[in-house]
Amino acid sequence: MFDRVGIVVKAGDGGNGVVSFRREKFIPFGGPDGGDGGNGGDVVIIADSSVTDLSIFKQKGFYKAGNGKNGKSKKRHGKKGENLILAVPVGTVVSYETQIAANATVADLEQPGQKVVMADGGKGGLGNTHFSSSTNQAPQIAQEGEVVGVNRIILEMRLIADVGIIGYPNVGKSTLLATVSAAKPKIANYPFTTREPILGVAYMGQRSFVLAEIPGLIDGAHLGRGLGYDFLRHIIRTKIIVHLIDGKSVSPADDMVQLNSELSLFDSALAKKPQLVVVNKIDLPQVQTQLDEIKEAFNSAGTTVLFISAATSEGVSDLVAEIMKMLEQVSAEKEAGERMPRKVFRPQPRRIEISVHKEGNTFMVVAPEVQRIVARTDVTSSEVQRQLNRQFQRLGVRKALEKAGAKPGDRVRCGNLEWEWY
Ligand SMILES: Nc1nc2c(ncn2[C@@H]2O[C@H](COP(=O)(O)OP(=O)(O)OP(=O)(O)O)[C@@H](O)[C@H]2O)c(=O)[nH]1
Numbered sequence: 001m002f003d004r005v006g007i008v009v010k011a012g013d014g015g016n017g018v019v020s021f022r023r024e025k026f027i028p029f030g031g032p033d034g035g036d037g038g039n040g041g042d043v044v045i046i047a048d049s050s051v052t053d054l055s056i057f058k059q060k061g062f063y064k065a066g067n068g069k070n071g072k073s074k075k076r077h078g079k080k081g082e083n084l085i086l087a088v089p090v091g092t093v094v095s096y097e098t099q100i101a102a103n104a105t106v107a108d109l110e111q112p113g114q115k116v117v118m119a120d121g122g123k124g125g126l127g128n129t130h131f132s133s134s135t136n137q138a139p140q141i142a143q144e145g146e147v148v149g150v151n152r153i154i155l156e157m158r159l160i161a162d163v164g165i166i167g168y169p170n171v172g173k174s175t176l177l178a179t180v181s182a183a184k185p186k187i188a189n190y191p192f193t194t195r196e197p198i199l200g201v202a203y204m205g206q207r208s209f210v211l212a213e214i215p216g217l218i219d220g221a222h223l224g225r226g227l228g229y230d231f232l233r234h235i236i237r238t239k240i241i242v243h244l245i246d247g248k249s250v251s252p253a254d255d256m257v258q259l260n261s262e263l264s265l266f267d268s269a270l271a272k273k274p275q276l277v278v279v280n281k282i283d284l285p286q287v288q289t290q291l292d293e294i295k296e297a298f299n300s301a302g303t304t305v306l307f308i309s310a311a312t313s314e315g316v317s318d319l320v321a322e323i324m325k326m327l328e329q330v331s332a333e334k335e336a337g338e339r340m341p342r343k344v345f346r347p348q349p350r351r352i353e354i355s356v357h358k359e360g361n362t363f364m365v366v367a368p369e370v371q372r373i374v375a376r377t378d379v380t381s382s383e384v385q386r387q388l389n390r391q392f393q394r395l396g397v398r399k400a401l402e403k404a405g406a407k408p409g410d411r412v413r414c415g416n417l418e419w420e421w422y
């Protein structure tokens with residue numbers, strides 16, 4: 001039922017910042033003018049109603065956004081890398097593979113145009129203009145662009161139906177679905193015949209709607225009993241509910257009340273969803289003789305009911321017309337209502353972490369922001385060291401080193417740079 005595919009995506013790397021100085025006629029020592037690198041492009045996943053399935057992602061498994069361009073002299077910043085935009089069907093649930101076990105989805109793209117940024121582009125490196133100060137007019141350092149890793153992403157398409165057919169097991173949901181659509185669900189006289197949602201399309205003239213049989217609802221489904229728990233979520237996405245009741249039941253009206261309370265226990269929003277209550281199996285003589293009584297019981301519960309026989313189609317075309325009417329009403333109300341702003345989901349931003357550990361006599365600094373700082377000239381030059389130290393102060397590396405016990409004279413290493421601490 002659910003289309004599911006794994007892909008690997010990579011955001012763009014950041015472009016490098018550069019070390020450069022103004023060169024002007026008659027000005028022998030111009031100030032720093034190294035531009036910043038551009039940020040890498042993001043990986044964005046967007047719901048698009050013109051995309052109907054995930055098959056395109058089965059052919060190609062790796063997608064990459066554009067890298068940021070390097071900065072240039074004269075404070076020219078590098079261009080941002082191009083975003084990678086992947087269009088998926090409306091109703092796609094997006095998660096990181098690493099979080100699947102925790103059942104954590106990042107985004108549920110239910111509306112056309114909804115999007116989620118699944119991977120942020122690497123940050124562009126800072127040009128040497130950022131490293132100048134009143135005491136240092138000629139910074140020899142700049143920052144390389146951030147290199148980002150790949151992300152494994154799972155795309156999962158969940159059904160989106162206009163109408164959810166719910167009801168206790170064996171009430172005739174599959175039979176109804178088969179009667180109004182071309183779907184061919186298995187029908188049998190025992191509960192839990194249907195084990196996952198089944199879709200069908202019903203037509204009325206030029207118009208049509210999608211129905212889904214939501215199987216396995218029983219008392220306690222909201223606690224995970226039966227098959228219900230997973231599928232209850234799908235009802236939330238439908239516009240209206242057709243609540244099917246077995247006319248043979250001892251008390252059809254009680255069945256309705258009980259299953260509805262099950263729904264609201266799962267999610268109070270479900271209880272508010274427009275619902276058509278339909279009593280099935282009226283072709284059976286035992287049901288026929290009780291019709292008035294059943295109607296009366298529903299009336300006193302404040303509910304009007306439709307009567308059908310899914311098996312003989314009696315009352316079914318009236319039901320389809322009623323569904324159509326209700327759907328039009330729901331979408332008219334929705335349009336009249338405020339336009340909701342499109343939700344944009346964002347995964348947690350990466351945190352800048354700094355850690356220091358000792359290898360032999362050398363203090364190893366792990367700090368992504370700092371590691372990207374590179375010296376154009378010899379790192380042993382005291383001027384460069386002074387400049388680096390300033391940055392370490394700014395980024396909190398100094399504190400981390402002192403905490404780790406670094407003393408003047410100790411060796412310190414960060415990325416490709418190694419020097420003596422002071
Ligand atoms: N007489 C009569 N029998 C019906 C009618 N609708 C369904 N049935 C019978 O009821 C039994 C259950 O029908 P299904 O359509 O499989 O019911 P379901 O609600 O989909 O059941 P599960 O998928 O197991 O939850 C079958 O034996 C059907 O033939 C009806 O209108 N009249």
Ligand SMILES: [Mg+2]
Pocket residue numbers: 173174175185186187193194213215
């Ligand atoms: Mg069924």
